[in-house]
Amino acid sequence: MTALAFTADHVAHGRxxxxxxxxxxxxxxxxxxxxxFALTLTLGQSFTPPQVxxxxxxxxxxxxASFTIGQLRxxxxxxAILAGxxxxxxxxxxxxxxxxxxxxxxxxxxxxxxxxxxxxAIVFLSASGAVVSLLAVTGGLAVAVAIYGLxxxxxxxxxxxxxxxIGVAAMLESFISYTLSQAPSWNLQEAMRWLTGSVNxxxxxxxLPLSAALVGFGGLLLSQARNLEAxxxxxxxxxxxxxxxxxxxxxxxxxxxxxxxxxxxxxGPIAFVAFLSGPIAARLVGSEGSLLMPSALVxxxxxxxxxxxxxxxxxxxxxxxxxxxxxxxxxxxxLIVRVNRTGRSL
Amino acid sequence: xxxHRLFVQDLAAGYGDRNVFAGLxxxxxxxxxxxxxxxxxCGKSTLLRAMSRLLPPRQGQVLLDGKSIHTMxxxxxxxxxxxxxxxPIAPEGITVSDLVGRGRHPHQxxxxxxxxxxxxxxxxxxxxxxxxxxxxxxxxxxxxxxxQRIWIAMALAQQTDILLLDEPTTFLDIAHxxxxxxxxVDLNQTRGTTIIMVxxxxxxxxxYADHLVAMADGRLHARGTPGDVLTVxxxxxxxxxxxxxxxxxxxxxxxxxxxxxxxxxREEVA
Numbered sequence: 109m110t111a112l113a114f115t116a117d118h119v120a121h122g123r124x125x126x127x128x129x130x131x132x133x134x135x136x137x138x139x140x141x142x143x144x145f146a147l148t149l150t151l152g153q154s155f156t157p158p159q160v161x162x163x164x165x166x167x168x169x170x171x172x173a174s175f176t177i178g179q180l181r182x183x184x185x186x187x188a189i190l191a192g193x194x195x196x197x198x199x200x201x202x203x204x205x206x207x208x209x210x211x212x213x214x215x216x217x218x219x220x221x222x223x224x225x226x227x228x229a230i231v232f233l234s235a236s237g238a239v240v241s242l243l244a245v246t247g248g249l250a251v252a253v254a255i256y257g258l259x260x261x262x263x264x265x266x267x268x269x270x271x272x273x274i275g276v277a278a279m280l281e282s283f284i285s286y287t288l289s290q291a292p293s294w295n296l297q298e299a300m301r302w303l304t305g306s307v308n309x310x311x312x313x314x315x316l317p318l319s320a321a322l323v324g325f326g327g328l329l330l331s332q333a334r335n336l337e338a339x340x341x342x343x344x345x346x347x348x349x350x351x352x353x354x355x356x357x358x359x360x361x362x363x364x365x366x367x368x369x370x371x372x373x374x375x376g377p378i379a380f381v382a383f384l385s386g387p388i389a390a391r392l393v394g395s396e397g398s399l400l401m402p403s404a405l406v407x408x409x410x411x412x413x414x415x416x417x418x419x420x421x422x423x424x425x426x427x428x429x430x431x432x433x434x435x436x437x438x439x440x441x442x443l444i445v446r447v448n449r450t451g452r453s454l
Numbered sequence: 455x456x457x458h459r460l461f462v463q464d465l466a467a468g469y470g471d472r473n474v475f476a477g478l479x480x481x482x483x484x485x486x487x488x489x490x491x492x493x494x495x496c497g498k499s500t501l502l503r504a505m506s507r508l509l510p511p512r513q514g515q516v517l518l519d520g521k522s523i524h525t526m527x528x529x530x531x532x533x534x535x536x537x538x539x540x541x542p543i544a545p546e547g548i549t550v551s552d553l554v555g556r557g558r559h560p561h562q563x564x565x566x567x568x569x570x571x572x573x574x575x576x577x578x579x580x581x582x583x584x585x586x587x588x589x590x591x592x593x594x595x596x597x598x599x600x601x602q603r604i605w606i607a608m609a610l611a612q613q614t615d616i617l618l619l620d621e622p623t624t625f626l627d628i629a630h631x632x633x634x635x636x637x638x639v640d641l642n643q644t645r646g647t648t649i650i651m652v653x654x655x656x657x658x659x660x661x662y663a664d665h666l667v668a669m670a671d672g673r674l675h676a677r678g679t680p681g682d683v684l685t686v687x688x689x690x691x692x693x694x695x696x697x698x699x700x701x702x703x704x705x706x707x708x709x710x711x712x713x714x715x716x717x718x719x720r721e722e723v724a
Binding site for chain 1: 503506507508528529530531532533536537538539540541542543544545546547549551552555556557559560562564568570573574576577578580581586589590612
């Protein structure tokens with residue numbers, strides 16, 4: 109055997125090992141998500157035996173359980189998973205593209221853009237359903253374009269993009285508060301949704317736009333996964349490797365804003381899920397393969413788990429955004445301290 | 455083996471409303487090492503960026519085998535023309551062989567699987583840069599010199615006939631600078647790779663390059679063999695520095711000795 113063949117075997121072996129690790133992590137995440145899903149369906153205020161849950165899922169009419177599970181727990185869990193997948197995917201895409209964990213859409217105001225558009229549509233235009241989703245996507249894209257325009261001078265520098273975004277986020281948040289204060293009658297739960305995100309009062313038909321957005325925009329993102337990986341080496345290096353950087357950026361922004369905004373139109377901007385998913389996935393997966401899928405799964409686990417904790421494990425009921433917000437805030441502080449020191453990226 | 459030819463024709467490029475250079479022509483010698491030298495802000499990095507399509511031309515074009523690189527599909531171009539920019543970024547936690555494997559990007563499609571050919575290209579790049587032992591190590595843990603060898607390995611895994619490097623020796627100590635340049639000569643001699651690099655150090659450029667291109671104020675001031683280009687006049691015109699040129703006893707190439715205002719024995723200058 110020649111030295112080259114020997115080294116090639118060695119290289120192939122290492123690569124396969126790391127890819128298997130990546131697959132194992134994805135497998136474990138799917139199992140964990142399924143387990144959490146099963147838990148939220150069976151154990152809430154009361155315990156429902158798995159057999160009964162299964163019966164309800166299969167469409168049998170079980171007195172009592174049909175309502176608890178079919179109308180309350182199932183829509184809530186399904187929506188939590190879909191929103192989590194969307195936020196995780198979108199957050200990781202932005203973080204990878206701009207090579208900075210702070211570049212998450214919930215930090216740089218894109219989530220608030222979608223949320224502000226949704227609130228505006230509901231309060232002032234009395235809109236609902238698809239119109240709200242559409243306006244949310246438009247709002248998110250408009251904010252993305254605005255930040256892009258405000259921060260581009262001789263190309264977009266990551267730091268300026270983030271700082272401009274944080275400013276825009278603060279402005280939009282106050283706009284949301286103002287709009288909410290103008291509404292004729294809001295209960296606290298509804299107001300919380302548009303500020304921190306919640307899956308309260310979820311309905312199964314809301315899952316439809318979310319699934320469609322995940323297939324369309326999410327598919328667009330996954331088609332750019334390889335180019336995104338190349339972008340992690342720097343824009344110049346990626347261009348040297350044959351990546352059309354401008355086109356990749358455009359497609360990624362469209363895809364990421366699309367999934368994010370549609371999900372936000374339903375659940376509100378669930379705090380810090382987009383921000384946390386990518387870095388957590390990166391810790392678990394390592395450097396081989398794309399981070400998009402693992403991040404999406406982590407996002408789903410965060411929202412489903414966070415909602416469960418907020419509902420049942422704390423003295424008072426809290427919307428999911430309060431729980432994920434409490435998780436995310438310390439990490440944000442840690443990150444700002446650390447990024448300033450080392451300047452490293454995701 | 456026939457080599458790809460890179461030709462710069464009447465090129466203008468710049469940033470904002472300012473042209474860094476205009477009307478520039480350069481015929482890159484195939485299978486040779488070309489070093490671009492010049493003072494800070496003379497446009498040498500801008501030229502390299504324009505030649506590798508990082509910067510769109512304002513006028514003129516860059517031709518690869520007679521075809522404009524600006525209209526070629528990017529992936530196709532990346533199979534022939536490799537690039538090592540000045541400060542590439544290693545993703546956190548990435549291992550050496552994964553990073554080198556990223557060089558295979560232009561050879562892989564969206565759905566195509568990793569092939570034996572890819573593994574062999576990575577293996578050959580690791581061997582050529584003497585980094586086989588580092589293959590499984592995280593890049594974060596490596597020294598600056600080792601890291602630069604890894605980046606060159608990545609460019610090698612791309613298996614391009616032409617390689618552009620923007621100051622490949624910056625931030626390296628002198629031993630590692632020599633190591634990197636030796637590596638590039640190896641590459642040029644064993645694979646016939648055409649190398650074009652921007653270098654800061656005039657003497658290392660004269661030692662290692664077959665062809666020197668001296669730029670000043672966005673113009674090609676002089677080009678040719680190191681012996682032709684590295685003269686007292688060129689150094690004065692390009693760098694505004696008085697110097698004395700001697701023959702390097704080790705290589706026979708010219709060696710530039712700067713004349714500053716201090717520490718010079720007066721009779722030497724006269």
